[in-house]
Amino acid sequence: MTIPLSAKTLTASAAALLLATGFTVGGTAPGTSTAHAAEVDDPISSSASDAQIEMGFLGSHETGQFDESAAEITAVHGDTVFTVNAQAATVDVIDASDPTNPQKVSEITGTGVANSISIREDGLGVIALEDDYKTQPGTVMFFDANDPETDILGEVPVGPLPDMVTVTPDGSHALVANEGEPADDFSTDPQGSVSVIDLPAEVAAPSDSDVHTADFHEFEDGGAKTLPEDVRIFGPTPEEDLPISRNLEPEYITVAGDKAHATLQEANAIAVVDIASASVEEILPLGLKDHGQAGNGLDASDRDPEDAPTVNITEYEGLKGAYMPDTISTFTSGGTDYLVTANEGDSREWGDFVDAARVKDLGEDGLAPVCETSPLADKLGDADLGRLNIITDLGLNDAGDCYEELVAFGARSFSVWTTDGKLVADSGDEFEKLTAEAVPEFFNSNHSESNLEGRSDDKGPEPEALTIGEVGETTYAFVGFERIGGIAAFDLSDPGVPKFATYFNNRDFSVSVEDEVEDALDPAALLASAGDLGPEGITFLGVDESPTGEAALVVGNEVSGTTSLCSVADLANGGDDGDDENAGTDEDAGVDENAGTDQDAGADDNAGADDNANEDAQVDAAGSESDSEVGANDSARADAGSESDSGSEANPAADGAVADGAESDSGSNTGAGSDSAAAANTGSNADSNGAGADSQGSSDPAAGSTASTDTASDAGSSADGSAASNDADGDSLPRTGADLGQYLILGGIAVGLIALGTAAFFLARRRS
Numbered sequence: 001m002t003i004p005l006s007a008k009t010l011t012a013s014a015a016a017l018l019l020a021t022g023f024t025v026g027g028t029a030p031g032t033s034t035a036h037a038a039e040v041d042d043p044i045s046s047s048a049s050d051a052q053i054e055m056g057f058l059g060s061h062e063t064g065q066f067d068e069s070a071a072e073i074t075a076v077h078g079d080t081v082f083t084v085n086a087q088a089a090t091v092d093v094i095d096a097s098d099p100t101n102p103q104k105v106s107e108i109t110g111t112g113v114a115n116s117i118s119i120r121e122d123g124l125g126v127i128a129l130e131d132d133y134k135t136q137p138g139t140v141m142f143f144d145a146n147d148p149e150t151d152i153l154g155e156v157p158v159g160p161l162p163d164m165v166t167v168t169p170d171g172s173h174a175l176v177a178n179e180g181e182p183a184d185d186f187s188t189d190p191q192g193s194v195s196v197i198d199l200p201a202e203v204a205a206p207s208d209s210d211v212h213t214a215d216f217h218e219f220e221d222g223g224a225k226t227l228p229e230d231v232r233i234f235g236p237t238p239e240e241d242l243p244i245s246r247n248l249e250p251e252y253i254t255v256a257g258d259k260a261h262a263t264l265q266e267a268n269a270i271a272v273v274d275i276a277s278a279s280v281e282e283i284l285p286l287g288l289k290d291h292g293q294a295g296n297g298l299d300a301s302d303r304d305p306e307d308a309p310t311v312n313i314t315e316y317e318g319l320k321g322a323y324m325p326d327t328i329s330t331f332t333s334g335g336t337d338y339l340v341t342a343n344e345g346d347s348r349e350w351g352d353f354v355d356a357a358r359v360k361d362l363g364e365d366g367l368a369p370v371c372e373t374s375p376l377a378d379k380l381g382d383a384d385l386g387r388l389n390i391i392t393d394l395g396l397n398d399a400g401d402c403y404e405e406l407v408a409f410g411a412r413s414f415s416v417w418t419t420d421g422k423l424v425a426d427s428g429d430e431f432e433k434l435t436a437e438a439v440p441e442f443f444n445s446n447h448s449e450s451n452l453e454g455r456s457d458d459k460g461p462e463p464e465a466l467t468i469g470e471v472g473e474t475t476y477a478f479v480g481f482e483r484i485g486g487i488a489a490f491d492l493s494d495p496g497v498p499k500f501a502t503y504f505n506n507r508d509f510s511v512s513v514e515d516e517v518e519d520a521l522d523p524a525a526l527l528a529s530a531g532d533l534g535p536e537g538i539t540f541l542g543v544d545e546s547p548t549g550e551a552a553l554v555v556g557n558e559v560s561g562t563t564s565l566c567s568v569a570d571l572a573n574g575g576d577d578g579d580d581e582n583a584g585t586d587e588d589a590g591v592d593e594n595a596g597t598d599q600d601a602g603a604d605d606n607a608g609a610d611d612n613a614n615e616d617a618q619v620d621a622a623g624s625e626s627d628s629e630v631g632a633n634d635s636a637r638a639d640a641g642s643e644s645d646s647g648s649e650a651n652p653a654a655d656g657a658v659a660d661g662a663e664s665d666s667g668s669n670t671g672a673g674s675d676s677a678a679a680a681n682t683g684s685n686a687d688s689n690g691a692g693a694d695s696q697g698s699s700d701p702a703a704g705s706t707a708s709t710d711t712a713s714d715a716g717s718s719a720d721g722s723a724a725s726n727d728a729d730g731d732s733l734p735r736t737g738a739d740l741g742q743y744l745i746l747g748g749i750a751v752g753l754i755a756l757g758t759a760a761f762f763l764a765r766r767r768s
Helices: 012-020 243-247 430-438 513-519 523-530 723-729 737-767
Strands: 044-048 053-062 074-077 080-085 090-095 103-109 113-119 124-130 137-144 154-160 162-167 173-178 193-198 211-214 250-256 259-264 269-274 279-285 288-290 319-322 328-333 336-343 356-358 389-391 406-409 413-418 423-426 463-471 474-481 487-491 499-505 535-541 552-557 562-570 586-591 615-618 705-708
Touching: 044 053, 044 430, 053 487, 053 499, 053 523, 074 113, 074 535, 074 552, 080 113, 080 552, 080 562, 090 113, 124 162, 137 162, 137 173, 154 162, 154 173, 154 193, 154 211, 162 250, 173 250, 193 250, 193 259, 193 269, 250 328, 250 336, 259 328, 328 463, 328 474, 336 463, 336 474, 413 430, 413 463, 430 474, 430 499, 463 535, 463 552, 463 562, 474 535, 513 523
Parallel strands: 113 162, 319 406, 615 705
Antiparallel strands: 044 499, 044 705, 053 562, 074 080, 080 090, 090 103, 113 124, 124 137, 137 154, 162 173, 173 193, 193 211, 250 259, 259 269, 269 279, 288 319, 328 336, 336 413, 356 389, 389 406, 413 423, 463 474, 474 487, 487 499, 535 552, 552 562, 586 615
């Protein structure tokens, strides 16, 4: 990032001359593109005190398209990034050899709409293309990523709406999740399936005969395989045949050993596919998360109270959540394969059919009421659960005439599972706690507009994007939040106790694009100033793959239309951890939260042990000026290098509230809360009664992570590297050749001004 010039180092005449000649005080020359065009001034960064990684912004390619899905799924080959641009129905080819200034060099266009991309190590590229009529069979197109401007290698047919494609780790197969969504009016509902494509050894396209289909026919009534009872089958059946095969919609695929695991999001299940035989072996129901257990709370209302919502992360006895994962990935620990899911949740709304309703509307419009005996019977007002959207076909009593429990969409978490569907760990309410701590004024904001609690009544932060990567010797899960934005990293060293490491969000919440874009003189500039909105896909680059020589992430942001690169610094191996010798003091808030809970029926007794999730926070007062008095006795937080005028500031991560009038600089580096909230709250799968109902996992971990404010907004800089600190201690040296050139230009101008002033002085003396 170009270092802003200190006002104390410029004379008024020099500043005026700079502005008159088109230079800015920020040091950017006229007519040149800023290296960090989509980087906001103060990216949000929040880390645990013992975090071994730190994320920062590198650069971004901008399409200038707002909320048009112009940057979704990404893949990387060499120094080239390939980004699915659904808005243009193409794949953008981006040169990222300079990661601070990635540039689009070409695009790949096929017949239909590009949905997903994957690239084999040798450069065989695979693109999933949806037909213009989504209920018709799609295609998979092949290209050479070594020379993407050459002709397409070929294409093969697959099932309707191929939504995701991946190449197996050994490069022998391409696997395609054919989602098979209904028509928009639900007049037809095609079958969901998984295509298994045999790939040639060379960079070439396979033939049609190499395509095999793993379908769900054997799970139909009377078939050879039994569909577990807890797999959700629901909604209209416009066709008379194969109702189960048409209802199941594969969403995303990962590979563990010789098996593929495909999420069936709406069915709240995972399909296990044998790759060699291209057949679905079994379907694993995921069960329900218990939002009544300690550590599994949520903020369920955007009107708590109306017109003045507050952070209110609360447990509700009788409220459950269907995991409904979108993205799925895998990792190996101790010789055992594990699955990891981002539990987004999704509803079906096609034609007149809608499977969602607000709690306060139950008992009306043909919907059953909440049972009078339900523990939720007195929680139906807007300030509690009245605003929450729930699944209408789940939670009814045996008679079907009232809801004895309510089930929300998604789990607002990520989970670790065994490959046979047993819950190992869940992040509980950690996502909402850490974002409430980091961005209290825009907690549960939407992506297209900046607001407070705009998504509390729906799916909260909405975890969607997910990838796994190894930094140093440690495996991390990187989870992208579709709505509030940003990426959270969790240490998976102990699969049963995922540990929060850091959160990074390149977003400026002071810019609400949806509210401002119609009146903007320069909509593209407005969009760029907002940063990254709506992360949809994340690709991890190891040190051997990254153009920077350190680990990195490539993120497709569908709402801002940006493809951004983020650094992932390994602090354990000499990375700049941002520590400052003069940084304030550690205040141990000592909050013990009993994160473990009892399991319900069908859960393993060992999974519900008590977890002590101590939430500690540090105040880093270095280079900062704050008038705020830290309220709440749970933790303390201060903006590093910022100024706050708030009268009081409560810690929402600890006690679920933000004091009225609390003000926080969205770029401040705030503490992150506790370790993985409940060591993942292994009791959260209390209602997983089908296959994989036993929760495996953690027992009584002491999660006492200390949240820190030491990370700086620019990767590699110290926590007190603010403009205020620069004013006090002198400007930093130039970091790049461009910066040096700017300094030389400014120096020349200053010398010229001095010379002119001196000449004027002597001329005046002679005349006098």
